[in-house]
Amino acid sequence: MTTFDQRHQRVFGAQINADAVHINPSDGPEELMSYGRRAVAERLYKRAAEYFTEAIAKGAPGSDPHYYLALALLGGRRPSRMGREAQQVMARVEEHLGRALQVDPAAAHVRALWVAVKRDHYADRHDPGPSVADLEAGAGDIDPVHAAEIAPFLGNRENRLWKATVAVAQAGIEERKPNVRKYFVRTPVPPVTGGPQAMMVAGGIGLAVALILMIASLSESGYLCLAVLVGAGGIVLLVKGFSQYNALTSKYERDLAAAEPKPSDEQMDMWLHFDKFGVLDHALRHLDRELDDLICEPQLVIGPASPTEQAVGKDGIRRFSRYKFVILLLGQTRISVFSCEWDFVKCIVSNADAFDFRYKDITGLRTRQLHEAPQGGRLVITDDHGKEMEVRFAKVFEMIIAGTDRIAVTIDVQAQNAGAGLQPTGATATERLVRRQLDDAA
Structure with a gap:
């Protein structure tokens, strides 16, 4: 099917949009929190806010439901980048952060997020309290996962929290390598003796x-x-x-x-989570950009790189040994891009590329399904028996620049494990955000 994007560029293939949120009345608080965290990982914040709101209504315990709802309400933007809606959004964010601290006054991640948004929003205006000093005084050690969630709301990479998260991302890489390798090795069948x-x-x-x-x-x-x-x-x-x-x-x-023993699915996701943060830090340094230069949090689109191995975990999610990362840093008039391939097993960056362009140079933006990959564009996956095979792309994120240059990330593939689920790719949120910027610039 032929369609046109908002700049009247002709594109081929179906235009893929995220589905509307459907909350099942039978979903319990734990399930809703899980769905919400997945939506946050995909940066689909409006959807995440609906899940967390429903989870709170159904009695989800602890401080995290309110913390994550505040995170979703921020939508990946610092208050100083929200314009006229900043005051209204901050009122709701602070309401839920306050309720989170009522549940757990010692929740360090809640305090850290509140400090970050207060410093950004109340830099030159009256702070109704609690004060930043009071919030920092009661803060303890922050879980590294939460630190990575809060990091985009910091002003620069010299912040103590940012540096601590980078240190966690870099620590223990040598020890983890053989464990990651095992995840992609097929467990042998006992021999017939x-x-x-x-x-x-x-x-x-x-x-x-x-x-x-x-x-x-x-x-x-x-x-x-x-x-x-x-x-x-x-x-x-x-x-x-x-x-x-x-x-x-x-x-x-x-x-x-x-x-054996293989790392758990949760451990693999944790390692990849911090790998993405480490590559993001590298990209910011390589491009010489600061968080203050951006209108929103960095946008990351991730998918398998070719060639790669794959494994389907006990949770039914397909994971890969090599990934392609595309990080987009959105400024007021320009986008800076860092693209690379990440060897998840060896922890090596390769085929790195960095460039920037103006919004008006974007002539096409789409997430499309392909029935057949173009020549030389197929993904090579090594199967359980060590045999390489080419598989067709099922879904690709594409950005066409100045009519000739192309940024492309495979975000889903038709492989032998057709029923396996996907890791968060970030493609839908990135496409929506860039489209919104294009509309604003038009």
């Missing part, structure tokens, strides 16, 4: 018979030759059976040690 074991049993029986014949040969010499033949055959069977059994079990133990 019936044949070698039968040979060893037969060999043992042969030796026993040979011994009996040798005893019998003491009174009847004719049994001696037969005892030697049977004994020799028994030894051959025993040695051959043991050799085969040992080879099978040794290989299985080596393969098992290479594949």
Whole structure:
């Protein structure tokens, strides 16, 4: 189907939009919180706010429901970048942060987020309280996951919280490498050892018979030759059976040690979460940009890089050994882009590229489905047996610049695990945000 974008550029393929929120009345608070966190990870903040609001209405315990609702209401924007709606948004944000501290006065991440938005919003105006000093006085150590969520609301990368999060992202990389490798190695099936074991049993029986014949040969010499033949055959069977059994079990133990114990799905997501933050910090330094230069939080679109290995976790989510990261830093009139491939196993950045352009240079923006990838554009995935295969793209995020340059990230693939779920890609939120900026600039 042929469609047109808001700049009347002709595009081919279906235009993909996020589905409307559908909350099932039977969903409990825990499920709603899980859906909301997923929406936050995708930067779909309006959807996330609906989930958290419903979770609170259904009695979700603790401070996190109010903390995450405040985070969703901010929508990835610092109050100073909200314009006329800043006061109204801040009133709701502070209401829920206050309610979160009523539930848990020691919640360090709630205090840290409140401090960050207060410093940004009340820099040159009256702060109705609680004061930044009071909030900081009661703050303890912040969970690194929450620190990464709060970091986009800081003014610059020299902030203590930002540096601490970068340190967490960089720590323990060497120790984690063999564990990540195991996630993508197929757990071996125990070998069939019936044949070698039968040979060893037969060999043992042969030796026993040979011994009996040798005893019998003491009174009847004719049994001696037969005892030697049977004994020799028994030894051959025993040695051959043991050799085969040992080879099978040794290989299985080596393969098992290479594949197990696997890290959990949650641990893999945690490592990738901090990898993304580390690459973001690298991108900001490489492009010499500060958070103060941006109109909103950095936009990250992520998908598999070719070639890659894949594994489907116990949670049904497909994960990859290599990713493509595209980070977009949106300014008032220009976009800076950092693109690279990230080896999730070896923790290596490759094929890095950085450039910037004006909004008016964007001539096409789409997320489309492809029935057939263009020549040379297919994703190569290594299957469980180590065999490489090409798979067709199912969905691609694309941005066309000045009619010729193209930014593209595969965000879904048609692979052998067609029913597997996806990790957050950030594509939908990025497309919507850039479109909004294009509309404002038109």
